[in-house]
Amino acid sequence: MDANADGLLEEADFAALTARWLAVRDRDPERDARLKTIMMGWWSTLLNTSDLNRDNKVTLDEVLLVVDRLGTMLDVVAGTARAMFEAVDENGDGEITADEYRRLVEAWSGRRVNTDEIFPLLDTDGDGRLSKAEFAELWTEFWAGNDPDAPGTWVFGRFDLPVGGR
Template structure:
């Protein structure tokens, strides 16, 4: 069962994804997240980048809605999302695949590294604010080289979603909360 710490950090992401503020996630929230992200990047509908991002976001929605045990038609509450979080430690391959898909989406210039500017964009797309990212990015950049490698990002993403260590840098993957 998820801890209070896990619930607090996931609740911030949940609130950011709940575009209409109705207390549930549904398909339209993931469409809105897609549109925020592609809007920041200037990817027009029908382009390969737009369709790839939409596929990633809608795939995530499909997985969450299926795994959550949602009691509401096509809606997922925070409690139901926490049901998914509870399952993640046994699903490392799926978590890593999601991390890799997110990494590819964030790595705007395709150099196989996430720079501060790219990380700021993704946090802004998720939360509508990139406040404090300059302060937390060095904590995420574990080896101090100024970028997040795929391995660093995968570890951070996995630890954010399935970890319970308030001292882990992974707690800042979506910025301050």
């Protein structure tokens, strides 16, 4: 998410992420506005909960301090899961398809990504799509879980786990 690679998250990084996401999906003014609202709202929440020195920048250490507390803040995690589901579900049909998921990962990574091997790991019931409930469980596993083998580990695509786990 650190668009300028300065080791900090700033509002401009979330604006750049939002622009990347809009660039890889079908355009619709109403859905585009909703995506912008969700993403910039997430930035505001991250800033308010993580920016300990109030410099309008968030370091990795500040983010990790909040992540370490998410297991006791499951209502917050569930709220972000609902908002992100809405953002990823581009056509509003109540399901996330493999293509919608791929566009999410491409937007977050800033590059083209093949998610054909990852989506089936997330789609635990094998029906070819993620329901709101499935996504919420995956999102919670990613942000508040501690099992590196859980399917939710791969919500943002494949990556190498750091030495020693999360």
